[in-house]
Amino acid sequence: MIAAEVLDEIDEAIGEGISTYELDRLARSVISEKGAKPAFLGYRGFPAAICASPNEVVVHGIPRKDVILKNGDIIGIDVGTFLDGYFGDTARSYKIGTVDAKTEELLRVTRESLYAAIEKCKVGNRISDISHAVESYVTKYGFSPVRDFVGHGVGRNLHEEPSIPNFGKPGKGPRLKEGMVFAIEPMINMGTYAVEVDENDKWTVYTGDRQLSAHFEHTVAMVGGKGKILTRGKNYH
Numbered sequence: 001m002i003a004a005e006v007l008d009e010i011d012e013a014i015g016e017g018i019s020t021y022e023l024d025r026l027a028r029s030v031i032s033e034k035g036a037k038p039a040f041l042g043y044r045g046f047p048a049a050i051c052a053s054p055n056e057v058v059v060h061g062i063p064r065k066d067v068i069l070k071n072g073d074i075i076g077i078d079v080g081t082f083l084d085g086y087f088g089d090t091a092r093s094y095k096i097g098t099v100d101a102k103t104e105e106l107l108r109v110t111r112e113s114l115y116a117a118i119e120k121c122k123v124g125n126r127i128s129d130i131s132h133a134v135e136s137y138v139t140k141y142g143f144s145p146v147r148d149f150v151g152h153g154v155g156r157n158l159h160e161e162p163s164i165p166n167f168g169k170p171g172k173g174p175r176l177k178e179g180m181v182f183a184i185e186p187m188i189n190m191g192t193y194a195v196e197v198d199e200n201d202k203w204t205v206y207t208g209d210r211q212l213s214a215h216f217e218h219t220v221a222m223v224g225g226k227g228k229i230l231t232r233g234k235n236y237h
Helices: 002-013 020-033 101-119 127-139
Strands: 050-054 057-059 074-083 086-095 151-153 160-164 181-184 187-189 195-197 205-207 213-215 218-223 226-229
Touching (some): 002 020, 002 086, 020 050, 020 074, 057 187, 074 101, 074 213, 086 213, 086 218, 101 127, 101 187, 101 213, 101 226, 127 160, 160 181
Antiparallel strands (some): 050 074, 057 205, 151 160, 151 181, 195 205, 218 226
């Protein structure tokens, strides 16, 4: 899927000294070369092709020339693409240079929780089985799943029903059926699950306590009775 190919290119470029604006320009170039369109650009007025969310930004960070990545940062990059009538949506979080052990753990646990959730993508299971898998995994390590923003269906629209929270009791909500397609996206905070939206740009979402947050996302289709990841990358599975 093209969205994953965009992040593969960002994998190669991201590092100390690059601005989030430059990463956005790279994403736009790759999407254009593939004959696709950036799904986020202009969506409800969003001004960029990627969301670039460093450190205490949970999601929806706007790329900027003056946000330059430095050693010790982490950043979530979220990208959506549109081609031939369908949307794809994926995100990865990156460390820049060297980070401390607790931050490494946050990144690892958030990514692992995504795969724990995908394991629950089986025909006959319910949506909240996915949700519960994320919450039960990350809380073992003392981390908190964000409650105000959720995963979602994806297909002919960027955001479709059903919503897929990253918390909740199992056995609730619609049953999973063959052919469903989801964007499953754990957004996990080091501290409180509470978040705040920037009053000025109305997009940037910060952790309430300004501790770190990580974000990983795959588009997953129900095929052959289980979840098939559509946004696997070159070096990212």
